[in-house]
Amino acid sequence: DAKTTQPNSMESNEEEPVHLPCNHSTISGTDYIHWYRQLPSQGPEYVIHGLTSNVNNRMASLAIAEDRKSSTLILHRATLRDAAVYYCILRLAGNQFYFGTGTSLTVIP
Amino acid sequence: DGGITQSPKYLFRKEGQNVTLSCEQNLNHDAMYWYRQDPGQGLRLIYYSQIVNDFQKGDIAEGYSVSREKKESFPLTVTSAQKNPTAFYLCASSQRGLIGFGSDTQYFGPGTRLTVL
Numbered sequence: 001d002a003k004t005t006q007p008n009s010m011e012s013n014e015e016e017p018v019h020l021p022c023n024h025s026t027i028s029g030t031d032y033i034h035w036y037r038q039l040p041s042q043g044p045e046y047v048i049h050g051l052t053s054n055v056n057n058r059m060a061s062l063a064i065a066e067d068r069k070s071s072t073l074i075l076h077r078a079t080l081r082d083a084a085v086y087y088c089i090l091r092l093a094g095n096q097f098y099f100g101t102g103t104s105l106t107v108i109p
Numbered sequence: 110d111g112g113i114t115q116s117p118k119y120l121f122r123k124e125g126q127n128v129t130l131s132c133e134q135n136l137n138h139d140a141m142y143w144y145r146q147d148p149g150q151g152l153r154l155i156y157y158s159q160i161v162n163d164f165q166k167g168d169i170a171e172g173y174s175v176s177r178e179k180k181e182s183f184p185l186t187v188t189s190a191q192k193n194p195t196a197f198y199l200c201a202s203s204q205r206g207l208i209g210f211g212s213d214t215q216y217f218g219p220g221t222r223l224t225v226l
Contacts, residue, residue, distance in 0.1 A: 041220070042219060042220065046215070091213070096167070102151065
């Protein structure tokens with residue numbers, strides 16, 4: 001199974017950028033990299049996904065290493081509402097999503 | 110508004126009772142999923158359905174059952190055979206399902222918290 005490795009927890013000051021790392025050394029050429037986040041007592045929320053190139057959307061940016069063995073989710077200005085558990089997932093066509101324990105992000109006012 | 114609804118938000122069950130959790134979507138998605146989440150843990154797949162009248166077991170299907178009679182609905186029954194049913198249950202849907210492309214994204218409902226008394 002394709003797996004990801006993330007730090008258990010991270011802290012950031014409010015209004016500063018946050019870089020959330022993810023290692024996926026077993027990634028194959030057709031695996032998409034997905035990021036979801038989950039606020040307390042809520043369902044996960046889609047953040048962003050990519051295959052090879054860096055991606056930007058209104059929520060975040062996704063930087064993918066050239067060898068695709070790691071990626072970084074970038075929140076450009078952390079707010080208190082960004083405090084959540086962030087999951088990095090590999091999603092292969094014909095396979096399921098695998099959610100690990102993710103990174104718990106604390107935003108300090 | 111398009112989305113996924115789950116009901117009830119909180120559910121209490123006595124030991125030995127079956128209980129059914131509701132999940133409805135109006136996104137016109139083909140695939141639907143049920144996950145279980147225990148405190149401090151990630152999500153584990155219980156069942157998924159890629160099309161009406163078809164569903165497959167996930168990693169932890171024992172003690173659970175599902176049906177998919179309509180595209181919009183995917184109810185989950187927690188039976189008395191499930192030894193430790195207290196958990197947070199999440200329903201999700203995606204446009205193409207597991208046979209789709211790797212870019213297919215999932216949309217989640219708000220969850221049902223089940224407690225066995």
